[in-house]
Amino acid sequence: MAGRIRKRRVVTACCSAALEAGLRPGMALAKAQVLVPGLVVDEAAPQADQEGLHRLALWILQRFSPLVAADPPDGIVIDTTGADHLHGGEETMLESLVGRLAMSGVEARAAVADSWGAAHAFARYLASPIFVADPGRGLSLLSPLPLEALRLPAAMAGDLRTLGFRTAGDLHRQPRAPLALRFGPQLARRIDQALGEASEPFDPVRPADQVEARRAFAEPIAAAETIARYIGKLVADLCFALEERGLGARRLDLLVHRVDSRLQAVRVGMALPTRDVRRLTRLLCDKIGTIDPGFGIEAMVLVAAIAEPLEMKQAVSSLVEVARPDVSGLVDTLANRIGGRAVYRIAAVASDVPERSVQRIPAMAPDTGTGWPDHWPRPARLLARPELIETVALLPDHPPASFTWRGVRRRVRRADGPERVFGEWWRRDAELEAVRDYFRVEDDAGERYWVYRAGNGEDPATGSHRWFLHGIFG
């Protein structure tokens, strides 16, 4: 990418291959072309970049958090408060975010920190590709970073470097007044913002055709009952708007504007599109406890972040037909309380390897109608990881005569097997010859376990011939 800064043609961005060849953003284009003959140069399009960033922000808004804003030229800021646990924690959330972006060809880095400023710095200087800063450790992590991490204009950072400052920590240790006199108030503000001492509101992106309902209050409100009452009114307004367009909400965001210009968001998701006022009110009211009204709330906006067509359906009227009970409301309530991933169904996968034969699917997914072959009994509990056991067993195909698991030795009175499971060579080369021989064994007390030997008992290429306990029968 090449662009124009005043009259000079410079490199504005370059790919990883170009970075390896020694090119750097900010370099004169002529120099770059000399360094790498045959360099492919594209004209930079800042306007298109901006629009792309905005689109990306909208994509994240729909999937991750209700408060997202583009942070030009190259960043996106996400307020993850209250959104991370729905994605299985901060780390998992970042991993899935970066992973999904990588799948669409965007190489991204992400960081979570206490403040926008700190997260901005960590994402650019520490993340590889993700970084989660422990709460309260912002200062110690920021200190060794270069001055640019504080989002200072390039000229100011250059001047500071001339004065002998190298890192953000150097600046923080200096008295503020002389610096403010020399560089203006921006420097101190940037430091405070990075440490989370100064607030930094941002303007979240909103899709143009979004269905929303809005209420502003003459007097700030704070009491839970009052909030609940207005949530009810907002939901009624929103559902009316949704009905006019024939839509049902899949995800609702309640944006709460506080008098101190802070913005809070509550997000609830639905398994199926709905515009049932009572149910939506209930889901939102469950979350009132997470709203911190501070000095009061001056406005609330309820947004249908994801809306899908909802057609009228004819109810079952025949006498013989029985309506299937609708549990989507219950699923929604639970999913919004403990996270959408924690409510699921299990579907069968055509695989003989036990741990691969099950798969989680959304709770409200259509019935699969499939099951597992049932000619072999399966244990009620499957250990997450097979545990190594010590056994006395005859090779090649006898069950163990006794085994020691978790420090207890058990004599095997009866056994059934082997059930041979072959490795799935189409998945990994390592499984080309792998074999597991499963046995159902019963000890003196009548406890039944599922054990297997890695390998077929003859050929060392098929496995280590060690024994593992994989499950417990009832």
Next chain:
Amino acid sequence: MRNASAIASLRAQIARIEGQSRHEGGVLPFGLPVLDAKLPGGGLALGALHEVAGGGPGTVDGAAAALFSAGIAARTEGPVFWICTQPDLFAPSLAQAGLPPDRVIYVEAGDDKTVLACTEEALRHGSLGAVVAEVASLNMTSSRRLQLAVEGKRTIGIALRRWRRQADAADFGQPTSAVTRWRVSTLPSAPLPVPGVGRHRWLVELVRVRAGESADFELEACDEQGRLALPAELADRPAAAGGWGRSVAG
């Protein structure tokens, strides 16, 4: 005669005091006369909370107790919610106990408190067949909440007690407001004339039942419809002693 009518009227009075009459909600029979005879109403009360725990090492893994609960849930009508903290349940085994995967919705909660809250929510819903909650601690207050939530519905609530350590299982003696309390332990399987493991057997102890006497049964584990069975030698003749060794060992 006067006495009988007096007792009947007293019973009615007690039922009124207790609020919802349990028998009105109906029962789910096990289909085994020996077992059903010990339960008031001839089966497991619908719209009530029941407690199931494993015995021995089953207090920790809860494998037999889980299948026992799955068998009960399989014979109810409607979706089944399975609420747990450790996701180590193996769905194919539930399918073999009569619960196809499409009927079960799993809820994975972080701790016991959340499990109880989710269970209460699920029991309140009313159109579910059964709700199974895997919890370690269940006291009078929390079990009472669950019992009140399920009263008057046709859902069966099952608290599947499962502890982290075997020593913690002493907690099972504490009173709760569950209607019945079961302990399911594994027994050596049905003897076969050839080497192998026969149909699984359990010692099912009815530790406590409201308005009934405790009892214990030696039963064969759930079949693919979730039904228990009496061991053949017990059904047809007095209990045969021993004889389950690997007699025809190969």
